[in-house]
Amino acid sequence: MTVWHPWQPVPPLPRPIPAAVLAELLDGGQAFRWHRLPEGVFEGVWSRHHVRVRPAPAAPGALEFTAPAWADPAATAAALRTYLAGPPADPDALPWRSDPHLAACLAAFPGLSILRQPFGETLLGFVCSATKQIVQIKQMLALLAARHGQPLHPPGAAPVSDSVLRHSDLVIRISHRLPTWPELAAVSVEQLRACALGFRARHVAGIAARLAAEPGWLEAIEHAPYAEAKARLLTLPGVGEKVADCVLLFGAGRLEAFPVDTWILKAMTRRYGLDGWPPAQVAHFGRIHFGPQAGLAQQFLFAHERAAARSPR
DNA sequence: GCACAGGTAGATT
DNA sequence: AATCTACCTGTG
Numbered sequence: 224m225t226v227w228h229p230w231q232p233v234p235p236l237p238r239p240i241p242a243a244v245l246a247e248l249l250d251g252g253q254a255f256r257w258h259r260l261p262e263g264v265f266e267g268v269w270s271r272h273h274v275r276v277r278p279a280p281a282a283p284g285a286l287e288f289t290a291p292a293w294a295d296p297a298a299t300a301a302a303l304r305t306y307l308a309g310p311p312a313d314p315d316a317l318p319w320r321s322d323p324h325l326a327a328c329l330a331a332f333p334g335l336s337i338l339r340q341p342f343g344e345t346l347l348g349f350v351c352s353a354t355k356q357i358v359q360i361k362q363m364l365a366l367l368a369a370r371h372g373q374p375l376h377p378p379g380a381a382p383v384s385d386s387v388l389r390h391s392d393l394v395i396r397i398s399h400r401l402p403t404w405p406e407l408a409a410v411s412v413e414q415l416r417a418c419a420l421g422f423r424a425r426h427v428a429g430i431a432a433r434l435a436a437e438p439g440w441l442e443a444i445e446h447a448p449y450a451e452a453k454a455r456l457l458t459l460p461g462v463g464e465k466v467a468d469c470v471l472l473f474g475a476g477r478l479e480a481f482p483v484d485t486w487i488l489k490a491m492t493r494r495y496g497l498d499g500w501p502p503a504q505v506a507h508f509g510r511i512h513f514g515p516q517a518g519l520a521q522q523f524l525f526a527h528e529r530a531a532a533r534s535p536r
Numbered sequence: 537g538c539a540c541a542g543g544t545a546g547a548t549t
Numbered sequence: 550a551a552t553c554t555a556c557c558t559g560t561g
Binding site for chain 2: 252349352353354355356357359360422423426460461462463464465466469482483484485486487525
């Protein structure tokens with residue numbers, strides 16, 4: 224009895240993805256609902272989709288995926304391709320020829336790219352991300368999904384995932400979608416706090432209330448010009464410069480968005496000699512220096528800086 | 537036991 | 550306009 228379809232190829236992506244880079248792409252902080260399984264397999268959830276992905280054993284750079292038995296593999300493959308391919312991007316057009324550090328980052332993570340995630344889910348994830356480590360952000364979202372999201376599986380079917388996430392002594396299974404914003408509007412701040420959101424709970428509740436009062440508002444932002452979209456996101460509680468840029472970069476394909484977090488601040492300070500520069504000025508420098516794909520450059524710098532921190536020379 | 541974590545917002549210089 | 554500081558809570 225198999226609950227997963229047989230492995231099959233992921234439709235070709237713009238660039239090959241080596242196994243090491245796949246980990247950075249799925250589990251490097253762009254998305255918070257991917258989980259490592261043994262033997263290089265990743266299990267992830269976005270929107271109504273639930274998949275496992277792994278490097279294709281016989282084809283370096285290519286990927287394979289599988290979907291739950293109740294899912295339509297063709298539809299899943301199409302959705303997965305959109306998700307993984309991300310917005311149109313060209314790393315070669317970044318100014319690596321005149322920037323040795325950027326060149327080193329590009330060489331260290333060949334094939335790294337920006338995902339195209341659902342807009343509303345990306346907003347939720349990054350509102351929860353404030354002063355939290357990736358592991359803990361995953362816990363919050365897993366709890367939110369398990370308690371307040373719709374089941375990924377159809378009525379009557381059993382969840383297929385045996386992969387779990389630990390939160391203290393609690394074991395969380397991967398079986399539900401993230402709650403949508405309309406669904407979140409029906410969840411109390413106390414219930415949100417019970418999902419380990421802490422002070423982020425009132426931000427989530429505040430956003431849900433705003434969005435419920437203004438139907439279509441969020442959907443309009445997704446397709447508005449970058450500057451306008453960002454200005455509007457900044458009016459939401461718990462959404463500042465960094466979160467707004469993350470949402471637009473990872474959830475709307477806006478490569479000009481240049482989120483400046485503690486890692487990028489560290490990287491820019493150290494590698495570009497910007498000692499003492501405040502985040503706003505670092506962001507300005509980044510947009511000028513890296514150009515219209517500054518957000519793509521940011522992802523390479525981010526990956527490189529974290530890798531360097533894990534294995535210092 | 538305790539510092540720290542992909543920040544934000546409001547208060548205080 | 551720059552610089553604090555409170556805000557929650559799990560993990561190492």
